[in-house]
Amino acid sequence: MPQDLTIIVLAAGGGTRMKSKTMKVLHPIAGRSMVGHVLHAAAALDPTRIVAVVGNQREQVAPHIEALVPGVVLAVQESQEGTGHAVRIAWEALPVEARTGTVIVAYGDTPLLEGGSLVAFAAAHEASAHAVTVLTGVVARPDGYGRIVRGADGGVEAIVEQKDATPEQAAIAEINSGILAFDADFLDAALPRLSNQNANGEYYLTDTVGLARTDGRTVGAFELVDVMQTEGANDRVQLAALAAEMNRRIVERWMREGVTVVDPTSTWIDADVVLAADVTLLPGVQLLGTTVVAEDAVIGPDSTLKDVEVGAGATVVRTHGELAVIGAGATVGPFSYLRPGTELGTDGKIGAFVETKNAQIGVGAKVPHLSYVGDATIGEGANIGAGTIFANFDGVAKHRTVIGAHAKTASNNTFVAPVTVGDGAATGAGSTIRNDVPPGALAVTSGPQRHFKNWAQKNRAGTAQARAAEAAEAAGTDD
Ligand code: UD1
Numbered sequence: 287m288p289q290d291l292t293i294i295v296l297a298a299g300g301g302t303r304m305k306s307k308t309m310k311v312l313h314p315i316a317g318r319s320m321v322g323h324v325l326h327a328a329a330a331l332d333p334t335r336i337v338a339v340v341g342n343q344r345e346q347v348a349p350h351i352e353a354l355v356p357g358v359v360l361a362v363q364e365s366q367e368g369t370g371h372a373v374r375i376a377w378e379a380l381p382v383e384a385r386t387g388t389v390i391v392a393y394g395d396t397p398l399l400e401g402g403s404l405v406a407f408a409a410a411h412e413a414s415a416h417a418v419t420v421l422t423g424v425v426a427r428p429d430g431y432g433r434i435v436r437g438a439d440g441g442v443e444a445i446v447e448q449k450d451a452t453p454e455q456a457a458i459a460e461i462n463s464g465i466l467a468f469d470a471d472f473l474d475a476a477l478p479r480l481s482n483q484n485a486n487g488e489y490y491l492t493d494t495v496g497l498a499r500t501d502g503r504t505v506g507a508f509e510l511v512d513v514m515q516t517e518g519a520n521d522r523v524q525l526a527a528l529a530a531e532m533n534r535r536i537v538e539r540w541m542r543e544g545v546t547v548v549d550p551t552s553t554w555i556d557a558d559v560v561l562a563a564d565v566t567l568l569p570g571v572q573l574l575g576t577t578v579v580a581e582d583a584v585i586g587p588d589s590t591l592k593d594v595e596v597g598a599g600a601t602v603v604r605t606h607g608e609l610a611v612i613g614a615g616a617t618v619g620p621f622s623y624l625r626p627g628t629e630l631g632t633d634g635k636i637g638a639f640v641e642t643k644n645a646q647i648g649v650g651a652k653v654p655h656l657s658y659v660g661d662a663t664i665g666e667g668a669n670i671g672a673g674t675i676f677a678n679f680d681g682v683a684k685h686r687t688v689i690g691a692h693a694k695t696a697s698n699n700t701f702v703a704p705v706t707v708g709d710g711a712a713t714g715a716g717s718t719i720r721n722d723v724p725p726g727a728l729a730v731t732s733g734p735q736r737h738f739k740n741w742a743q744k745n746r747a748g749t750a751q752a753r754a755a756e757a758a759e760a761a762g763t764d765d
C-alpha cells in the first residue's frame with residue numbers, strides 16, 4: 287500500500303439527466319449515496335488525504351461528504367471546465383507540502399467500485415515507474431468513453447476522447463474508466479500545461495497521458511475485467527440498473543456466507559446490513575440501513591426492516607419495522623408494524639395487526655392481536671388481550687403505561703396513560719384502566735350489564751329483529 291496517497295473524488299458535475307432536485311452523486315443505492323460508495327471504496331486504500339471536488343448543488347454535496355469523511359479537503363469548482371480543470375482545483379486546494387506521493391483520481395458516481403480493485407490498482411502503479419497508470423476496461427459498446435491508444439510496446443500512448451477520435455480510434459474497445467493514478471511530481475508539472483483546445487473546449491485530464499509521453503515518461507494500463515465497477519449512473523434508468531446489479535452482488539455474497547435466499551430477485555439487502563449464517567430470507571424481503579439478523583432467524587415473506595436487530599431464531603412474517611429490536615426466539619407478524627423504540631424480549635410475540643412504538647415488551651411477553659402499544663413497558667411473561675389500546679397521548683403530551691410481570695390483561699382494554707398495572711394483576715374485558723392497578727388485583731371498570739326486556743319487540747316492531755325476538759319468546763328461549 288502506498289505510504290503517501292491522495293485520493294481526489296470528482297463530484298462537481300451537474301447531473302442534469304437525473305432531472306432531480308437531489309444532486310446526482312447523492313442518489314442512494316443499497317442504502318448509501320453513490321459518492322458514499324466511492325468514499326467507502328477509497329477508505330480501503332487508507333489514504334493520507336481525500337480531496338472532494340464539489341460544484342453544482344454543493345450546499346447539498348459538501349455537508350454530506352464532510353459527514354462521511356471528517357477532515358476531507360473540499361475544493362470548489364465554480365464552473366465545470368473539464369476533468370483536468372477539476373483536478374487542478376483539487377490540487378490547488380492542497381498545501382504545497384501535501385502535493386506528494388501517489389495521487390488517485392476517481393469519480394463520485396461509480397457506486398459499484400470496490401476497495402479491493404483500488405488497492406490492486408494502486409499497488410500496480412506503485413510497483414511501476416509510470417508517470418500515470420490508467421484503470422481501463424474492455425467494453426462491448428465504447429461510445430462516450432475515452433479510447434486507450436496503445437503503442438507497439440503495449441504502453442499507453444494516448445487517451446482519445448470520443449469527439450476527437452478518428453474512425454480507427456473509435457473502434458478501440460479498451461476504454462478509460464476515468465480512474466487514474468499519478469506520480470504527484472508529474473501531475474504537479476502537467477496540470478498547468480493542459481489546454482482546452484479540443485472538440486469539447488474542456489481541459490481534459492486524459493491529456494496528461496500525451497504530456498507524459500512527450501516528457502519521455504511511460505504510462506501504464508491496468509485492466510479491470512469487472513468493468514461494471516467503474517460504470518456511472520447518469521440518469522434514473524442507469525441508477526436502477528446499477529442498484530439491481532449491486533443488490534445482485536450483495537445477495538450473492540450473503541448466500542456464499544451461508545444465508546438462504548429463496549428468491550434473490552425479490553430480496554433487497556443494503557450494503558451495511560449484517561447477516562449470520564443460516565438466516566433464511568423468504569421472497570419479498572427488504573433489509574435496509576444497519577439491520578442485523580442473527581443465526582436461524584427467518585424473515586419474510588414480504589417484510590421491510592430498516593435499522594432493526596433480529597435475534598437468533600426469531601421469525602418475522604409480513605412486517606414493517608424500523609429502529610426496533612426483536613429478541614431471540616421471538617415471533618412477529620403477520621401484518622405487524624414495529625415503529626422506532628420497539629424492543630421485543632426473548633421469546634416474546636407481536637402478532638397480527640399490532641402496532642408498537644417506543645415499547646419495551648419483556649421476555650416471553652405477548653401482544654398477539656389487533657392492538658396499539660405506544661410508550662409502554664410490558665413485564666416479563668405478561669399477556670395483552672386482543673384489541674387493546676395503549677392511549678398514550680392526551681392531546682398535548684405522551685405518557686407511559688407500565689404493565690407488570692405476568693399480568694394478564696383482557697380483550698378490548700384501554701390503558702389511559704400514565705398508568706401502571708402491577709405484577710400478576712388482571713383486568714376484565716372491555717375495561718378502561720385510568721387508575722393504577724395493585725399487584726395481583728383484578729380491575730374491572732365496565733358497569734354491570736342491564737337488560738331492557740322486550741326492547742326489540744317494542745322499539746323495532748315489524749322488523750326481522752322483532753320477529754326473531756317474538757319467535758324466541760314464543761318458544762320460551764328468550765330468558
Ligand atoms: C471522462 C473521461 C473519459 C472516460 C470517461 C469515463 C476526460 C476528458 N474524459 O469522460 O476518457 O472514458 O470519463 O466515464 O476525462 N467533473 C467535474 N468537473 C468538471 C468535469 C467533470 O467534477 O469540470 C466530474 C463529473 O461530475 C463526473 C466526472 O468528472 O463525475 C467525469 O466527467 P464527465 O464530463 O462525465 O467526463 P466524460 O466526458 O464522461
Ligand code: CA
Pocket residue numbers: 518
Ligand atoms: Ca461521464
